[in-house]
Amino acid sequence: MRGIFTVALRARQKLGKYRIEKRLSEGGFATVYQAFDTIEGLRVALKIPHSQQIDEQLLKDFRNEVRLAARLEHPNILPLKDASIIDDHFVIALPLGERTLADRLQKRVSLKTSMSLAEQILDALAYAHQQRIIHCDVKPENMVLFDGNTLRLADFGIAKVALKTVRGSGTGTIGYMAPEQAMGKPSQRSDVFSAGLIIYRMLSGVWPEWPYEWPPLGIKKLRTKVHPEFVEFLKKAIEPNPRNRFRDCIHMRNAFQRQKFKVLTYAERRRSKTA
Template sequence: MEPSLRIFDEESGNPKSLRIGSRLDKYRIVSRLGEGGFATVYAAHDTIEDRRVALKIPDARYVANTQSVDDLKREVRIMAKLRHPGVLELKDARFVEGHFVMVFPLGEQTLADRLSRRLARATAIDYALQMIDAVAHAHQQRVLHRDIKPDNFILFPNQTIRLTDFGLARVQRNGKHVSASGTLGYMAPEQAMGHPGFRSDVFSLGLVLYRMLSGELPDYPFEAPLPGYQKLRRGLSSDFVSLIRKAVDPEPKRRFRDAIAMQNAVSRIRYPLSDRSISQLGRTQTTSRISQRRAG
């Protein structure tokens, strides 16, 4: 079902006070999941469909700003066009009792939460392949994410991971972005200078993969050897290590031009693990598994 886009001509009204247990239309708020600079995410119960969902609700002061409303429209329109198993699906988007509400499937936890505990090598590779696929799909649609980080990947059952939070995303048409928005630690050097592009998304994704597989996040400017590099190499094929190193190269021209090129490169690595315990056949099985869950 396509998400509702009725927000464009609807009056927001005076926002209702939000508390645990309160209702917004058919959604009953169950708990607060997290809070950022502009929005709060809640777990909620859809009382009509009898399922748990996630509600992303921007701060009312943010929504009151005309430019901010334009940003919300852009985020909704971008997410509505991204139809991929690895991108978190936008179920609904509209004003409810004075609040702008974006509705998503409710996951189990973020990748950032999961990285606080040991992650099996095979599971990490499974996640990595899905993450590269998701960002490649966004780039195929000319969508530049600009905020790829572990917090913006959501885990679901059956080892499924999905990319979310397109609040900073833009449709790349002329390459003339001048905003340095993003998250420090995962932002490419050229993005920090106001020149983001598909290669900067590749850099951010490469750093997420590096952290997931090494337990360390290198600080830019990088110094050799990179922290955790020996742990990164442990159990990985040399080709997969080289792919990650290319993704996080500080020089943009030496990286993959976009995640599509990165996806093409990883598809040629038949055995991501050095012991060959898993192969790219697992990638096909993963895609099939996710598609079956979405159909259900």
């Protein structure tokens, strides 16, 4: 294929129908820009892989993954608006959110908001698992927040191709992935593990770290906030042995829904006792 530009895009630079406004982030695989769609009249996020990552095999992989991702129609999954080559740049266009969950976690998150976000994460993953699709890179950076704390899980397919390209295998992101995924054997139970880590972080304020021995740091704060049965729910989600976890995020989501009301009423009772 033809050569790909290596220079960073500048503000007000045109890329097909898109006008670049600013750079939002940069990772090992791609740079993300905020841009204005001059045809549709709205702002979008453009994910543009680094030039050295692009080859014919990557494009073939992307075509397959984009077709796979196009099957996912769910309010908590970020849709792909476009994936094409524009002016020798490979461009992935996505709806533009307000920030990522990683950004949101820089500040305190209330119990009610944490439970709402957790439910949206599990709804998205449960739907994907129903379609027999594993995300393989569930992390706060891949969760985009929109107005009203609506969460959309991003990078289905894109994450998988990016990980293979950058790391040489489809393992995942260190700090978020399950032990068996680090060994090259991801499954739906691996997405369960990553989701469990994120929910634990939202509620306790602490990331569990390898070797993931129970109880992890932050357990005292967690136990003061949620019902004991929900602590057991999280323990099952982040079990190092995948056989001891929820089978998939369908089962995890169903268990979460049984616990949600209990968690919120438990917190309300504790507040009324200390008032």
